Amino acid sequence: MGIGAELLATGAPILAAGGSGDGSPAGILLAGPIAAIAVYGLLFRYYRNTDKSHSFETETRIQAAPITGGEQKVNEIRGTQQTQIQGNNVSNHRQRVQRAP
Amino acid sequence: MSTPPPPSQPQDQPEVVNTQNADLGDGVNRCPRCGSTDIQLRASTGMLICLFCRHEWSEQQAEGQLFDDGNLTELRGTTIGSGAADIAADVNAVVTLKCQGCGAEVVVNTAAAMSSRCHWCRHVLTINNQIANGAVPDAVLPFALSHEEAVARITEFASKRKTFANRQFLKEFTPQNVVGVYMPYMIVDGNVSSDVYGHGEVETRRYTRGTDENRRTYYDADVYQLHRHVDFTVDDLTIESSAERAMMDTSVNTNNIINTILPFDTKNAVRWNANYLNGFSSEKRDQDVEQLQPALEHQLLSIARSQVAPSVSRYGRGVRWEAEKVDVHGTRWVSMYLPVWLYSYFQKEKNMVHYIAVNGRTGETMGSIPVAQGRLLAVSAAVGVVAEVLAIIILVVS
Ligand SMILES: [Zn+2]
Numbered sequence: 233m234g235i236g237a238e239l240l241a242t243g244a245p246i247l248a249a250g251g252s253g254d255g256s257p258a259g260i261l262l263a264g265p266i267a268a269i270a271v272y273g274l275l276f277r278y279y280r281n282t283d284k285s286h287s288f289e290t291e292t293r294i295q296a297a298p299i300t301g302g303e304q305k306v307n308e309i310r311g312t313q314q315t316q317i318q319g320n321n322v323s324n325h326r327q328r329v330q331r332a333p
Numbered sequence: 334m335s336t337p338p339p340p341s342q343p344q345d346q347p348e349v350v351n352t353q354n355a356d357l358g359d360g361v362n363r364c365p366r367c368g369s370t371d372i373q374l375r376a377s378t379g380m381l382i383c384l385f386c387r388h389e390w391s392e393q394q395a396e397g398q399l400f401d402d403g404n405l406t407e408l409r410g411t412t413i414g415s416g417a418a419d420i421a422a423d424v425n426a427v428v429t430l431k432c433q434g435c436g437a438e439v440v441v442n443t444a445a446a447m448s449s450r451c452h453w454c455r456h457v458l459t460i461n462n463q464i465a466n467g468a469v470p471d472a473v474l475p476f477a478l479s480h481e482e483a484v485a486r487i488t489e490f491a492s493k494r495k496t497f498a499n500r501q502f503l504k505e506f507t508p509q510n511v512v513g514v515y516m517p518y519m520i521v522d523g524n525v526s527s528d529v530y531g532h533g534e535v536e537t538r539r540y541t542r543g544t545d546e547n548r549r550t551y552y553d554a555d556v557y558q559l560h561r562h563v564d565f566t567v568d569d570l571t572i573e574s575s576a577e578r579a580m581m582d583t584s585v586n587t588n589n590i591i592n593t594i595l596p597f598d599t600k601n602a603v604r605w606n607a608n609y610l611n612g613f614s615s616e617k618r619d620q621d622v623e624q625l626q627p628a629l630e631h632q633l634l635s636i637a638r639s640q641v642a643p644s645v646s647r648y649g650r651g652v653r654w655e656a657e658k659v660d661v662h663g664t665r666w667v668s669m670y671l672p673v674w675l676y677s678y679f680q681k682e683k684n685m686v687h688y689i690a691v692n693g694r695t696g697e698t699m700g701s702i703p704v705a706q707g708r709l710l711a712v713s714a715a716v717g718v719v720a721e722v723l724a725i726i727i728l729v730v731s
């Protein structure tokens with residue numbers, strides 16, 4: 233049965249992630265709850281497909297001219313612990329932002 | 334046409350192109366070979382078939398017939414097919430036809446059907462003239478997948494999802510009850526420009542500080558202000574033109590399932606002939622072009638953001654888009670019925686209809702299977718316990 237394999241596949245990386253949490257021994261104890269929630273979410277979506285929609289961005293015939301634009305360095309950040317820019321939405325195409333005039 | 338395009342005026346009246354199928358009228362429409370009115374779509378061929386003499390034929394392809402198919406980059410203003418024209422609120426959905434066979438009066442309620450059989454002489458009367466209630470579209474894409482094929486796809490989809498399925502759903506599962514429904518859409522071509530503005534970050538240095546337990550990773554980064562511009566055209570963007578179907582809220586309905594089986598091969602749509610609907614059901618459009626502008630702009634902006642993404646790949650720490658705009662230079666709209674095989678299950682306790690939908694052309698299948706909450710929770714909890722035990726073992730051993 234495909235589902236059993238999927239359960240195993242989800243459990244393992246979560247355990248590994250819990251174990252590598254900067255060596256903090258308390259972190260690993262979150263493995264149980266995290267695994268339970270992940271398995272629930274995975275199975276729920278497999279049955280209900282609430283996350284699915286038509287990928288019109290890629291499944292429509294689109295002809296685009298070469299992209300133009302510009303960039304300008306405006307700041308330098310030193311010693312942040314954040315792994316990415318705050319509010320990163322580069323791959324969240326459907327998240328609407330303020331309308332420019 | 335070699336006349337230069339008129340200047341873009343966003344608020345001007347749309348140009349309406351008459352898409353009425355001039356070869357057909359309301360009432361008796363006969364088989365071109367034997368004159369019978371018993372005509373149906375044969376899904377396995379996508380053609381109309383006369384049930385009396387078995388002659389098969391098809392309406393003209395709509396592509397290239399409804400509009401001058403010029404270069405989309407030259408598209409200006411708003412052009413709509415007459416079948417996509419605004420719906421008049423006061424129009425009577427009930428049409429009374431005079432049967433050409435016997436002279437009797439036959440009533441067709443276009444809210445529910447596009448044809449009716451004369452009780453007296455048994456001729457089938459069909460509605461082919463466009464009515465201002467949105468019931469007759471510019472074009473129709475006939476079913477090309479048979480009922481049996483749809484049943485097979487639905488059975489396959491559901492059989493992969495049995496273990497945690499709602500028990501009542503499984504007990505009542507009757508894939509033979511799948512219904513062929515023509516769903517209403519607007520098919521939109523567009524010529525647009527879009528601009529997006531934001532900030533991106535490039536990592537310049539990465540280092541760790543502290544020892545053992547308190548070891549942390551730190552990053553240095555350059556911050557850039559970004560602007561991107563893209564001109565693009567879209568061909569046959571497909572937008573739900575029923576307000577109810579366009580409402581996709583997965584906490585109360587499963588309309589997203591029907592949306593997921595898009596796209597359709599809309600280029601193969603044919604001009605309207607009500608006989609394509611015989612034996613199928615249909616839902617009526619209730620949204621006009623103006624009401625669908627927000628949905629169109631949302632899709633255009635999403636496409637623009639997807640188009641510019643490769644051009645900012647060097648910003649490894651990501652990009653935060655903060656402002657965006659879309660200038661629509663030109664659009665053209667065609668209303669179309671698209672074929673969907675729909676299996677539905679009403680889950681009483683959640684007051685929710687779960688669909689399994691099959692694309693009536695490509696066979697793409699998607700569905701929502703109600704879950705057995707108890708089983709799902711039990712298994713998730715069990716996996717959680719196993720993970721927790723493993724975690725404790727690792728803790729104790731290390
Ligand atoms: Zn015939």
Ligand SMILES: [Zn+2]
Nearest residue numbers: 432435451454
């Ligand atoms: Zn009659």
